[in-house]
Amino acid sequence: MRHLIRANLLATLRNPLALIYGWLFPLIFLAGFWAIYARDPLPLALHAGQFFTITILGSAAFGLPTQMVAEREAGLWRLYALTPASRWRFVVALVLARALLLAGALLLQHGAARLLGMPPLPHPVSTVLALITASLCFLCLGGLIGTLVANVPAVQALGQCIFLPMLIIGGVAVPLASLPDWALPVSNLLPGRHAVVAIQTAVTGTGTRAAGFELALLAGHGALALLAAVLLFRWEPGQRLRPGWWLAAIAAAWLALAGLAHSRARPVPAPPDTAAAGVVADYVRAAGVAVPPAAAPAPPAAMAPPRVVTAPMPPAITAPVAPAPVALPAPDLDAIAFERLPPDAGLVAPIAAEPPDAALASALARIERQVAGWPPAGEGDAVQQVRSLLLIAAVPDLLQMDPLERHLPLLVQALLEQRFGAALPSLLAQIALHPDAGSLAARSQLPALGLPAHTGAQGPLRGRVMLYAFKLLGRVTGRRMGDPPPP
Amino acid sequence: MIAVDGLVRRRGGRTVVDGVSFTVAAGEMVGLIGHNGAGKTSLIDCIAGLARPDAGQVRVAGQVPGGAAARAATGVLVQQPGLPARLTVAETLALFAALHGTAVDGALATALGLDGLAGTRVDRLSGGQRQRLALALAVQHAPPVLVLDEPGTALDAVMRRDLAALLAARRAAGAAILLATHDLAEAAADCDRLLLLAGGRLVAQGRPADLAADLIGMGA
Numbered sequence: 001m002r003h004l005i006r007a008n009l010l011a012t013l014r015n016p017l018a019l020i021y022g023w024l025f026p027l028i029f030l031a032g033f034w035a036i037y038a039r040d041p042l043p044l045a046l047h048a049g050q051f052f053t054i055t056i057l058g059s060a061a062f063g064l065p066t067q068m069v070a071e072r073e074a075g076l077w078r079l080y081a082l083t084p085a086s087r088w089r090f091v092v093a094l095v096l097a098r099a100l101l102l103a104g105a106l107l108l109q110h111g112a113a114r115l116l117g118m119p120p121l122p123h124p125v126s127t128v129l130a131l132i133t134a135s136l137c138f139l140c141l142g143g144l145i146g147t148l149v150a151n152v153p154a155v156q157a158l159g160q161c162i163f164l165p166m167l168i169i170g171g172v173a174v175p176l177a178s179l180p181d182w183a184l185p186v187s188n189l190l191p192g193r194h195a196v197v198a199i200q201t202a203v204t205g206t207g208t209r210a211a212g213f214e215l216a217l218l219a220g221h222g223a224l225a226l227l228a229a230v231l232l233f234r235w236e237p238g239q240r241l242r243p244g245w246w247l248a249a250i251a252a253a254w255l256a257l258a259g260l261a262h263s264r265a266r267p268v269p270a271p272p273d274t275a276a277a278g279v280v281a282d283y284v285r286a287a288g289v290a291v292p293p294a295a296a297p298a299p300p301a302a303m304a305p306p307r308v309v310t311a312p313m314p315p316a317i318t319a320p321v322a323p324a325p326v327a328l329p330a331p332d333l334d335a336i337a338f339e340r341l342p343p344d345a346g347l348v349a350p351i352a353a354e355p356p357d358a359a360l361a362s363a364l365a366r367i368e369r370q371v372a373g374w375p376p377a378g379e380g381d382a383v384q385q386v387r388s389l390l391l392i393a394a395v396p397d398l399l400q401m402d403p404l405e406r407h408l409p410l411l412v413q414a415l416l417e418q419r420f421g422a423a424l425p426s427l428l429a430q431i432a433l434h435p436d437a438g439s440l441a442a443r444s445q446l447p448a449l450g451l452p453a454h455t456g457a458q459g460p461l462r463g464r465v466m467l468y469a470f471k472l473l474g475r476v477t478g479r480r481m482g483d484p485p486p487p
Numbered sequence: 488m489i490a491v492d493g494l495v496r497r498r499g500g501r502t503v504v505d506g507v508s509f510t511v512a513a514g515e516m517v518g519l520i521g522h523n524g525a526g527k528t529s530l531i532d533c534i535a536g537l538a539r540p541d542a543g544q545v546r547v548a549g550q551v552p553g554g555a556a557a558r559a560a561t562g563v564l565v566q567q568p569g570l571p572a573r574l575t576v577a578e579t580l581a582l583f584a585a586l587h588g589t590a591v592d593g594a595l596a597t598a599l600g601l602d603g604l605a606g607t608r609v610d611r612l613s614g615g616q617r618q619r620l621a622l623a624l625a626v627q628h629a630p631p632v633l634v635l636d637e638p639g640t641a642l643d644a645v646m647r648r649d650l651a652a653l654l655a656a657r658r659a660a661g662a663a664i665l666l667a668t669h670d671l672a673e674a675a676a677d678c679d680r681l682l683l684l685a686g687g688r689l690v691a692q693g694r695p696a697d698l699a700a701d702l703i704g705m706g707a
Contacts, residue, residue, distance in 0.1 A: 003585035011573040014608075075569020079624070081537060083586035084559040236537070 001093050004085070008097030012067065022063055022101055026055040026109045034116050042456035043117035046399060049200030051113075052131060053172050053192060055105055060138035061145065061159040064098045068146030069155050073237050081235035091230050094146075095139045102135050119453035122446065126207035127199065133215050134195035137222035141191075143229035150237055166192030188265045189258040191221040197266065204399045204452045206363040213264060220257045224250050277348060277463025280433055283470055285335050331429035331473075338480035341470055345483055349397055349467035352406035353482060360403055363450075364411050367392070370449045371415060376442030382420060386427045387465060388442035389415060390472075394464035395446055395454045413472050425477050432469035435462045488513050488632050488663030489534060493543035496529045496687075503529040505687040506543070513631065516654060516664040518674030518695070521684035527667040528566060530684065531636050534665065535563040547632050559587065562630035564638050568621040572610035576601055576620055579609055580627065587628035598653055599623050600646070614641040622650065626657065633657060633664040639673060651677050 012018045033044060033051045040046050071077055080090060114120070121127045141162065149155050167173040169183040170192035179187065187193045194214040201211035208215065228250050232241050344351040356364060371377055376388040393412045396405040416424050431438070440461060443454040454461055474480025489511040496504035504526045511517045521527050532538035533545055536553030550557035571579055577591075580601070584591045596602050599619040604612065612620065618641045625635065633654070639647050654677065658664055668674050674681055675695035683691040683698065691698055 003582050007571060007574060007578065007582045010578065011571060014573040071569070071571075074572070075565075075567065076571055077569070078537065078565060079568050079570070079583075079621075080586070082535060082558060082561070082563045082565075082625075083583065084555040084588070085586045086555065 001089055001096075004089065004093035005097045005100070008067075008094060009100060012097070012101055018063065018067070022059060023105050023108055025058065026051075026105050027112050029054050030109050030112055030116070034113075040456070042119060042399070042452075042454055044113045045118050045204050045452055046200075048113070048118070048203040049196035049198070050172055050175075051109065052106060052199050053134060053195045054167070055109055056102060056131075056135050056138050056195065057163055057166060057172065057192065059098060059102045059105065060135075060142035061163040062142075062155065063101075064094065064139055064142035065146035065149065065155045065159060066152055067098075068094060068143070069149060069152050069237075072146075072235070073151060075236075077235045087233040087235075088230050091143050091147075091226065091233060095136065095143055095226070098139050098142070099132075099135050102139070103131075106131055106135075117455050119444075119455045120447055121203060122450050122452045123202050123207040126202035126211075129208055130195075130198040130202045130211065130215065133218045133222075134191075134198060137191055137195070137218040137225070140222040140225035140229060144225045144232070147229045147232045147234065148241070166190050171196055185262060185265075188261045191218055194218050194221075194261065205401055206360075206404055207450060209359050210363065210404075212359075217257060217261055221254075224254055224257070277342075277460065277467050280435060280466065283337050283340050283432070285337050330426055331433075333425075333473075333477055333479055336429075336432075336470065336473070336479070338470070338474040339484075341474070341480065342467065343483045344471070347400075349394075349409075349464055349471060350406045351409045351471060351482070352403070356403070356407050360407060363404060364407055367408070367449050367451070368411060368415070374445070374448055376445055379442075380439070382423065383427050383430045384438050386416060386420065386424070386469075387431050387438045387440075390431065390465045390468050391440065391442050391446065391454075391461070392449065392451065393468045394461055395443055396451060397464050397468070398454065398460055399452055401451075409468055409472065412468070413475060416472065417476060425473055428469045428473040428476070432466050432473060435466035435469075440465075488548055489634075489665055490546040491530075491534065491543070492545075494530065494533060494540050494545060495542035496526070496533055496538060497541045498529065503687050504533065504540075507684070507687075507689045508543075509682055509689065509692060511632075511663045511665050513663050514658055514661050515680070516658045516666060516678045518678035518681040519665060519667040519684060520669075520671060520674055520681055521667075522669075525684040526687035527684055528636060529687075531563070531565075531634055531665070531667055534634050535561060535565070537565075559628075560630055561632045561634060562625040562628065563633075564621055564625040564635040566636050566640070568617075568624075570609045570617060570620060570624075573608060575606050575608050576612070577605035579620060580623060583624045584627060589628045592623075592627040592629070595623055595627050595653075598649060600649075615643060615646065618642055619646065622653075626653070629660075631662055633662050633666075635664070636667045637669070638666065639668065639670060647673070 012022070030044070030051055033047050037044070037047055044051070077090075145155060145158050145162065149158050169179060169186055170190035171179070171187045172192040172195075176184065176187060176193070194217045198211040198214040198218060201214070202208065205211070228247070231246060232243065234241065342348040344353065371389070371392070377385060379385065379388070389412055393405075393409040396408050399405075416428075420427055440458055443461065446453050471480065491510070492508050494504055494507045495502065507526075507530060509517070519527050519530070529538065533540050534547060534552055536557055539553075545552050547557045548560035550560065552561070571582070574582065580591045580596060593602070596605075599622060601616075601619055601623055604616060609617065609620065618638075622635075622638060626633065638650060642650060651673075654664055654666070666674065666678060678695060680692060681695050681698050682689055
């Protein structure tokens with residue numbers, strides 16, 4: 001087996017065209033994604049599932065079958081057929097050799113993405129597992145294409161028939177949120193969607209466990225494709241395909257897989273969350289906010305215009321002070337317009353109203369354990385510590401890590417109440433009313449909690465920190481426990 | 488070692504091998520003679536396991552062709568073999584040796600004049616060099632059965648002589664050799680028996696001395 005893998009690798013590495021298509025093109029796709037989604041809250045990470053899947057699909061739908069058919073047409077496989085090695089060995093060796101080449105392409109693509117600003121992977125092991133599973137799944141499909149088609153032009157034809165639908169209506173290149181309703185059930189039947197979900201969940205989600213179903217679906221698709229490729233395998237171009245009863249069994253298994261995917265379809269993710277969080281003045285009443293200043297008090301009259309964000313607030317606390325005891329007087333809660341905050345059930349700064357399921361509860365428990373040893377939670381003064389802890393809710397919200405993003409604020413609230421007790425309202429008010437103050441350095445240390453780092457502009461993130469500070473302030477003081485019931 | 492009984496092979500609605508029967512014993516070299524289109528390659532494909540007979544049966548070293556045991560026991564040289572273009576000669580020899588579960592036969596490579604080409608990529612070899620490499624791939628695992636389709640193609644006179652010596656050595660070692668060729672003189676010189684194929688049928692067989700006059704008369 002290893003000799004076949006080595007021979008395949010050597011042959012491909014000595015083929016300049018194969019390297020250009022296999023390794024250079026993925027970098028071009030990446031640059032395209034970077035340019036198209038330049039307004040994302042952080043570079044590229046929200047589309048990692050898409051561009052990694054496109055790279056895998058390109059290698060599987062075109063690279064591998066083209067190599068297979070070209071070698072078969074050249075008569076090389078006729079020579080292999082004279083050796084005692086089984087067709088299983090040949091197909092598996094082809095898939096594994098191509099998987100190694102693909103790993104090189106994915107590594108290059110990841111390196112380039114990091115250079116373009118994508119944050120480090122929060123779950124490297126989960127990401128590698130998702131990439132391996134998706135790669136093997138699609139390469140097995142590529143092996144089936146190579147078995148079915150008779151010549152290189154036919155590879156292009158059949159490859160496009162698989163590649164393009166997955167790109168366009170399979171949630172790979174065109175986001176699911178942009179698809180018409182009729183296309184969504186179709187996308188569920190195609191493994192491209194599951195690959196995007198599995199990879200994306202590893203890159204900006206909670207890791208493997210949350211995408212276990214998708215990984216199982218990919219493994220199922222891959223196993224069936226490999227079985228069909230081996231059973232239909234032919235050593236020579238003119239050799240007839242010999243389908244048997246087992247082909248119907250494989251088709252039935254495929255249908256069962258599709259039905260399973262359809263029955264357990266995930267909700268379509270919302271479009272990218274680039275909504276503005278608003279400014280402080282949006283959430284305070286005209287009468288002013290009597291938040292005791294940390295330094296010199298601001299003149300109350302300056303707070304009058306509700307949409308003005310500059311003068312009314314007390315000076316921000318920027319210099320580290322002793323974390324305890326906290327000597328901030330209680331804020332004037334009546335001056336805060338809690339009812340103007342975005343709804344908890346909305347896209348911006350959501351908070352869950354329902355308990356987490358088992359997988360999510362496990363992820364939350366893990367994060368809670370890791371926070372105990374998370375350095376930013378103990379660095380700086382109390383306000384800075386609270387601000388850093390609020391990032392645990394704010395970054396996932398900005399990255400739309402649903403459903404985690406809706407549950408993390410409750411975890412953060414519990415942690416804050418436990419740590420700061422009666423001082424918490426004043427601390428939250430300080431942060432809510434001074435969103436531009438303090439440091440967001442902790443955003444780069446979120447991977448220690450299994451969450452993605454934030455590397456984009458600070459403005460949107462400070463807005464989300466402000467919103468969660470207001471929302472948690474409402475909750476800990478009983479002023480706003482959740483969305484009001486619908487009229 | 489090779490037993491062909493009532494073999495029929497059809498292609499595109501045409502019968503290209505029609506009821507052929509013969510045997511090749513261990514330590515025997517048999518020449519398969521015939522014009523282009525006589526059915527030699529189709530017959531060899533069936534013996535090598537590359538094609539299935541439509542009727543009749545073939546046994547190679549007691550095995551049905553195509554199975555792992557039969558393939559391990561057979562060394563086959565096909566016409567215009569598709570060698571791995573981007574591998575070197577040494578890499579190709581090592582790959583096929585590994586696929587047969589053996590080591591590279593350095594003495595064989597030397598005998599076929601390949602040792603000086605070890606680092607040369609296959610797509611940069613001449614026609615004769617490629618034929619020598621293909622011969623080495625067929626022979627290097629020392630199979631008890633050799634089936635060679637036009638082994639002298641593209642070889643110069645010296646190499647043909649070396650090839651003849653190589654095959655004689657294998658025959659002496661007990662290999663059963665079936666050698667398909669156009670070259671009656673070569674076959675008559677080297678083989679123990681000749682089979683004459685015409686229109687897919689075996690029209691004559693016997694010792695070269697007995698058949699030579701008939702074959703020459705038939706224009707073979």
